[in-house]
Amino acid sequence: xxxxxxxxxxxxxxxxxxxxxxxxxxxxxxxxxxxxxxxxxxxxxxxxxxxxxxxxxxxxxxxxxxxxxxxxxxxxxxxxxxxxxxxxxxxxxxxxxxxxxxxxxxxxxxxxxxxxxxxxxxxxxxxxxxxxxxxxxxxxxxxxxxxxxxxxxxxxxxxxxxxxxxxxxxxxxxxxxxxxxxxxxxxxxxxxxxxxxxxxxxxxxxxxxxxxxxxxxxxxxxxxxxxxxxxxxxxx
Numbered sequence: 001x002x003x004x005x006x007x008x009x010x011x012x013x014x015x016x017x018x019x020x021x022x023x024x025x026x027x028x029x030x031x032x033x034x035x036x037x038x039x040x041x042x043x044x045x046x047x048x049x050x051x052x053x054x055x056x057x058x059x060x061x062x063x064x065x066x067x068x069x070x071x072x073x074x075x076x077x078x079x080x081x082x083x084x085x086x087x088x089x090x091x092x093x094x095x096x097x098x099x100x101x102x103x104x105x106x107x108x109x110x111x112x113x114x115x116x117x118x119x120x121x122x123x124x125x126x127x128x129x130x131x132x133x134x135x136x137x138x139x140x141x142x143x144x145x146x147x148x149x150x151x152x153x154x155x156x157x158x159x160x161x162x163x164x165x166x167x168x169x170x171x172x173x174x175x176x177x178x179x180x181x182x183x184x185x186x187x188x189x190x191x192x193x194x195x196x197x198x199x200x201x202x203x204x205x206x207x208x209x210x211x212x213x214x215x216x217x218x219x220x221x222x223x224x225x226x227x228x229x230x231x232x233x234x235x236x
Contacts, residue, residue: 002133011130011197012081014190015059019084022060025180025191026126030224035062037228038125040221041154042066044232049073051120054144056109056137057127061089063154067123068096077103077119079112109137112144119144123152129201138214145235151215152232157204159226165203168227172198204229 018025026034041063047053047070055064058078067076076097078089086104093102107113109124109131122141131137141151158165173195180191202210204226211217215233222229 002131002136005132007197011193014193015130016082016084017190018184019060019082019088021184022088023062025183028183029176029179029191033224033228034126037154037221037223037230038063038066040223041123041125041152041230042070044219044221044230045070045121045123045150045152047071047121051075052118053077053121053123054079054112054114054119056112056122056124056141057130058089059085059125059127061092063123063125064089064093065096068093068098068100071100073099075101075103077105077114079105079107079109081106081108108132110140112140114144116143117146119149120146121150121152125154126156128153129155129157129197134202134210135213138211142214142235147235149235150232151211151235152230153211154228154230155207156198156201156227157207157229158198158201160203160205161226164225164227168225169195169198207231 049072052075053067054077056079058064058080064076064078080086090104105113110133122145176194177189177192180189181187204222207229208217208220208231211231211233216236217231217233219232
């Protein structure tokens with residue numbers, strides 16, 4: 001379960017083109033929920049000094065900012081397949097890292113370049129839906145987490161309600177390209193890629209169930225007609 005290789009490459013290419021306007025567009029097209037739900041996810045996490053945290057699919061570091069706000073010491077790894085995103089994350093995070101040691105890893109969910117049982121917390125925001133192998137990604141998260149470690153996942157999903165799913169799909173297909181184009185500065189906006197991936201997304205319930213096959217789900221928060229889902233789970 002996941003994206004086909006060709007589709008994954010198209011999404012990665014589209015993401016590469018979003019770097020300079022990534023969060024500006026996302027905040028507008030999600031009515032502010034993209035950042036609001038990051039705060040929700042950060043609030044669900046227990047982040048203590050001295051922990052090792054992995055931000056998987058870190059993008060330009062927006063979720064890592066919330067991690068650093070809750071930690072004074074420890075280690076934070078940022079993982080992404082795109083060098084451009086890792087460079088943006090480095091630029092955005094280095095000034096606020098303090099005594100938290102930063103590490104930047106080029107790689108994918110399915111092959112994380114970290115030892116087994118080396119991480120206290122894996123956190124991933126708006127990225128897991130783009131995995132080439134969803135269960136392979138979850139298995140890797142479990143491998144790198146210590147026993148009792150936390151998995152925090154935030155993503156855009158298809159609402160369980162067919163009506164709500166249709167409404168969200170219509171918005172992504174018609175309005176998001178129009179809204180993002182003037183901000184991005186081109187009609188060829190990479191946010192056009194959202195709708196094709198949305199059609200293949202799991203529903204909110206299916207997404208939580210998939211996580212529950214590898215982890216013990218302890219908390220779920222949904223928002224905006226069930227389009228956003230935040231999940232806290234523990235490695236047994």
